[in-house]
Amino acid sequence: MSTELENILSGQGAVAPAPETRPEPQPEQPAEPQANAEPAFEGDLPADENATVSVKAVIAEREKGKKRYTEAVESFEKRMSEQAQQFEARFNQLFAQLAPKPAQPEPEQAPDIWTDPDAYLQRGVQQAVSPVMGQLKAMQRGMADMMFRDKPGLVGEAEKAFNDAANAGRLSREFIQQVNSSENPWVAAVEWHQQQTVMAEIGSDPAAYKQKLRDELKAELMAEFQQGQQPGAQRAAPVMPGNFATGRNVGARTGPAYSGPPALDDILGQRR
Structure with a gap:
């Protein structure tokens, strides 16, 4: 150190500048692309194809x-x-x-055999007879339809009229029981319906209805009598044929019709 200073003072040499240290260039690391990152540029692509x-x-x-x-x-x-x-x-x-459910009717409680033996027995009989009664009613309805087959729809009409009258209270319980217990309830309902129809036509005055029928019958008889009194149309004169050989007998026959030759017994009997 002292030697260098002496050299400088004596002018024998100049101090050499210290070498400049420059940092070595580091290679640029390419940035990792991110999924949602936007590019840092807009516009056209750069012309340098060898870009990092x-x-x-x-x-x-x-x-x-x-x-x-x-x-x-x-x-x-x-x-x-x-x-x-x-x-x-x-x-x-x-x-x-x-949600509230609709109230369902409670099932009918079966009667106890010990407390009410009659009701218990009746319930058992009804359960046993119900299928048979259903078949019997179907047969009765079929028989009624056959009896009134010339008037289609009459049985159904009578049944509806009877049920409507019963529900409206126009029929007594005794009459309803009588019809239901008859040999064929549908036939009985048809007969009742026909009677009701006739009564509705007659009205509340049977005498006036009878007089109406007499007047209608009298008018019909007078019309037939007047038609019989009118002179009949004159008969057309027979046309005489030009050739009698081929013409048919068109005249009216006045004598007795020919009945064939007399019997042999009749001839011999006359000679005796």
Whole structure:
């Protein structure tokens, strides 16, 4: 150190400048592309194809990110829609369970054989006879339809009229029981319906109805009598044929009709 200072003072040598240390250039590391990152440039691609960062790769990666984002949104919306439907179905099910149900009639309690043996026996008989009674009623209805087959629909009309009158209280219980216990209730209902129809036509004054029938009958007889008194149409004169050989006998026959030759016994009897 002292030697260098002496040299400088004596002018024997100049101090050599210290060598400048320059940092070595570090190679640039390419930035990793991010999925949702936007490119740091806009406009046309750079002309340098050997650029460190590939613009095409960045654009492709960006498009992939957009696609993944769209698919994720669609999947999320689909799951939300399915969950909403499931929630609605579950809510409707719970609401149906909590809704008040209509009161159902309690089943008829069977009578006890020990406390009410008659009712118990009657119930058993009814349960055993009900199927047979149903078949019997069907047969009776078929027989009634056959009896009045010339008037289609009469049995059904009579049944409806009878039921309407019974429900309206226009028939007594005794008469209803009489019709239901008859040999064929449908035939009895038809007979009742026909009587009601005739009574409605006669009205409340039978004498006036009879007089009306007499007047109608008298008018019909007078009309027939007047037609019989009118002179008949004159008969047309027979047309005489031009050739009598081939013409038919068109004149009126006045003598007795020919009945064939007399019997042999008649001839011999006359000679005796």
